[in-house]
Structures are given as structure tokens and as C-alpha cells.
Amino acid sequence: METKPVPFVPPAPKPRAKPPSLLQMLGVMYRNPLELWGEPSYNQPWISIRTGVGGPLVIANDPGLVRHVLVDNARNYRMAPVRQKILRPILRDGLLTAEGDVWKRSRKAMAPVFTPRHIFNFAAPMLARTQAFADRYETLGRTDVARDMTSLTYDILAETLFSGEIAGAQGQFEKQVDRLFETMARIDPLDILRAPDWLPRITRLRGRRTMAFFRGIVTETMEQRRRKLERDPASAPDDFLTLLLKAEGPPGHKEGLTRDEVADNIITFIGAGHETTARALAWTIYCLAQAPWERAQVEAEIDAVLSAEPDPVKWLERMPLTRAAFEEAMRLYPPAPSINREAMEADEYGPLAIAAGSQILVMPWTIHRHRKLWDRPDAFMPERFHPGNREKLDRYQYLPFGAGPRVCIGASFAMQEAVIILAGLMSRFRFDTLPETNPWPVQKLTTQPEGGLPMRVSRR
Numbered sequence: 001m002e003t004k005p006v007p008f009v010p011p012a013p014k015p016r017a018k019p020p021s022l023l024q025m026l027g028v029m030y031r032n033p034l035e036l037w038g039e040p041s042y043n044q045p046w047i048s049i050r051t052g053v054g055g056p057l058v059i060a061n062d063p064g065l066v067r068h069v070l071v072d073n074a075r076n077y078r079m080a081p082v083r084q085k086i087l088r089p090i091l092r093d094g095l096l097t098a099e100g101d102v103w104k105r106s107r108k109a110m111a112p113v114f115t116p117r118h119i120f121n122f123a124a125p126m127l128a129r130t131q132a133f134a135d136r137y138e139t140l141g142r143t144d145v146a147r148d149m150t151s152l153t154y155d156i157l158a159e160t161l162f163s164g165e166i167a168g169a170q171g172q173f174e175k176q177v178d179r180l181f182e183t184m185a186r187i188d189p190l191d192i193l194r195a196p197d198w199l200p201r202i203t204r205l206r207g208r209r210t211m212a213f214f215r216g217i218v219t220e221t222m223e224q225r226r227r228k229l230e231r232d233p234a235s236a237p238d239d240f241l242t243l244l245l246k247a248e249g250p251p252g253h254k255e256g257l258t259r260d261e262v263a264d265n266i267i268t269f270i271g272a273g274h275e276t277t278a279r280a281l282a283w284t285i286y287c288l289a290q291a292p293w294e295r296a297q298v299e300a301e302i303d304a305v306l307s308a309e310p311d312p313v314k315w316l317e318r319m320p321l322t323r324a325a326f327e328e329a330m331r332l333y334p335p336a337p338s339i340n341r342e343a344m345e346a347d348e349y350g351p352l353a354i355a356a357g358s359q360i361l362v363m364p365w366t367i368h369r370h371r372k373l374w375d376r377p378d379a380f381m382p383e384r385f386h387p388g389n390r391e392k393l394d395r396y397q398y399l400p401f402g403a404g405p406r407v408c409i410g411a412s413f414a415m416q417e418a419v420i421i422l423a424g425l426m427s428r429f430r431f432d433t434l435p436e437t438n439p440w441p442v443q444k445l446t447t448q449p450e451g452g453l454p455m456r457v458s459r460r
Contacts, residue, residue, distance in 0.1 A: 007376065009379050010380055011441065012034075012332070012441060013037075013441075015038050016037065017039065018038070019038060026193075027189075029187045029189070034365055034442065034447070037363070041366045045062035046058060046060050046061060046062055047061075056354075056358040057358065058352070058354060058360050059361045059363060060360055061363070061366055061373075063373070064349070064350075064396070065349050066362050066367070066397075067395075068349045069341055069362060077344070081191075082191050082359070086187060086191070091264060091272070095265055095268055096272065097268075098261075105255070109243065109256075114409050119416055122160040122417075123416060124312065125156070125159045126156050126312065126417050126421070130152065130425065131424055132155075133151070134424060134428055137457045141457060142434070144453060145431060147452060148282075149277075149282045152278070153278040154274050162241050163241070166221050167224060168221075177275065180210045215263075225242065229242065229245065240269070244266065276414070276446055277335070279446045280335050281326070281422070283333040284325055284329035285422075286453050287332070289431050289433050291380055301321045302319065302427050312420050316419045316420075321382065321386065323385070327382070327400070328381060331368045332378075332380060333447040334399070336402065337447050339364065340359070341360040343355070344356065374397075428460060431456070432458070433455055434454050434456055436454055439452075439453055
């Protein structure tokens, strides 16, 4: 009888045996927050502590508590100040950072683009861009998969949401994204210490040129499309960009978006809309390369479906093993490893008292690796998400796209895109690790492989 191979355990920080000092904490938070968490974070339903910096802190791991904060009593929990201090200089009033009426207006304006009908219409261009991108592998034996997935998901974003009309040279884009996450996407120690805003943050000073690059792209992209709409409205694509521009209201009007809000939402999607999917895809390819028995099942499924079903709209439903591998990679390396909230009023959940002003950390990183929620939580085991198993999971123990009113608007887009990309690439090529493939997960808004993912690509 054939024995099942031992599951692959991908790299991750080991839980700390004891809490760090304040100085150590500041250093770790800047360098890599994933290395901060101790054993209790992976074993307890919640941790309530007084940090001495910024008031009480609650780390929420219990699915019921997560639901309480993000869904049942979501009105009491606003975006945490530290999170906003990191993201708002980048995205301003984009969908990820806006609150109140500004957020409601943006969400309402974007919703039509992410209906199932629209997302299904994106399947063909997603596949076309994947196939065009894959052609470069025909003469390439070695590549950085992390960089490649950034390029490919950007190509798809530009084609589907902007009809290929994003201004600027794409060749600069990947370098600028890396620069953005290396500088402005880090937690600045001054923010942890609640230092006044007038004190300059080195991280933001270093990122000014990068932000100017992205803002320049957005301004030019908007003006190009506005000119097209003014010349001949019928010639302008009916896409995300046009939808946002048409949602712009006159100055002082409370229903439509302001011109600045339109720009902020465009930069949110150009700068961050593809990034989470790119990172999750890269980790998926890496994990499958390190678990050839899992990869063989995924390849067999892809080959069978592609030989019988050419329509990529149907692939997500017909490739449960491929989808499961992607979902398991997102469990181990959640694209957004932390969700930060602040309690506006005192609250309670069972025996847990939550004081007004408490910082609430819903940590997909620790929840997805929690000893009480998962069997062998550190191992890559896509079977957790196979049909019949996935349905047994609590909705709030798996949070790759968040939950509640602010759940990721592009979740369905990302799932369809991921399966199409994996099928398009893995049907033609095999990705294997190299001796120097030694990734280390680092939190810079998303969960990134430090040093990239150098891999060898060969024809299947």
C-alpha cells in the first residue's frame, strides 16, 4: 500500500518564547511584524494586554470574536490609527482607507464592475494576457516568480479594468512597486509611539519620489480617458476607469465622488489591486514546487479540464484541486496578514471586556496557523480546501479577503484570475526551486517573500 508523503512545511517565523522589550518590539515591527508573535497568539482565543504604548490591545483569534468585531458590531470598530498612518499617505481616500460616507460612495460606485456578469467577461482577457506572458518562458530557464506574478497580474488589471489604457511605461512599474513597499509600506516606530504627525517619518520621506511616480500615472490616465469621453463618448471603453469618471459629481455635490476621490481609488487599484493576488500566486507556485505529490494532482486536473473545457469562465468551478492549492497558500501566507480596528465605545464579548480606544488586531497570520483551529497548521495541505472539507471550516477562521462590510470587493475577481493564471502557466510549464530559493515571509502590507522567488522554468 502506497504511503502518503509527509506534507511540506514552508518557512515561517517560530513563535517567540517570551515577549520582546519595547525597543525590540519597535525594531521587529519595522523590520518584519510577522516575527513578533509568541506562543499565546497561536494557542489562545484572544489576548488582552496593556502595551504601555497607545492603550489596551486585543489580539482576536477566536472566530466568534472575529465575527463580532468585523460583522455583528462592526459599527463600533473603525480603522485603527496606526494602519491609517501607513496607508493614507499612499491611498488617501481610496476604498481601502476611506471611512464613513466617503467609503460608502466609493463602494457603491465600484460595485457594478464586480458583479458576476462583469467578472465572467474578464475571463477571456485574463487568459489571453496569461498566454501572452507565458510565451516568454519558452526561452527562459530561470526567473523570479515573485516579480513575474507582479508583472502578470498588473497586465491583467490594466487590460480588464482599464482596457489597456494605463499611462506610463510598464517596465518601470515593478521596480516602483518594490520601492513603494520597501519604504512607505513599513510600520514607522514613531507611529507605534503615537508621536505627533508633524514629526517627519523617514519611511514616508524615502517614498515621496515613488508616490509622485504613481500619482503622475493616475493623473495622466484620467486625463487621457476624459479627453476620449469628451471627443466621442461611444468610443470610450465601458470599464472601471470610465465608471469611476462618470461617478464624479460636481463640486460640493454629496452623492458622486470628488475628483480627488476618483484619483485615490484609481491609485488604490493600480498600486495595490493586483498586489495581493500576485503574492498569493507566487507562494502557491513555490509550495507546489516543494510538494511534487500535490503538484502532480493539480497538473492532472488542469490537463483534464483544459482538454475538455476551453471556456475559462468555467475553470474555477471545474478545478477544485487547483483552487484548493491557491487557498491553502493564502492560508499559510495571507495576502493581508493583519486587520486593524479601534473600539470607539466600550464593548464585551463573553468574558472579554473591551475598553473604548482598545486596538483590535484580527490577525489572519496567527488565525490561519492557530493550533486550536487547524490540524498541522504549519504544513501545506491543500486537502483542507477540497470539496467536502472546505465546508467544515468556520467562516471566520479563514480570512484571506477579510470579512464583514469591508470584505474585499475584488475577491471573486481574484479567485477567477488565480485559477486561470495557474491553469494557463502550469499546463505548459513546470516550476522548480533552485538551491538559492530560500524565501522568508516578510510583512510589508502584504506577505512578501524576502529576496524574491528564483525558480527554474521548464517545458512539461
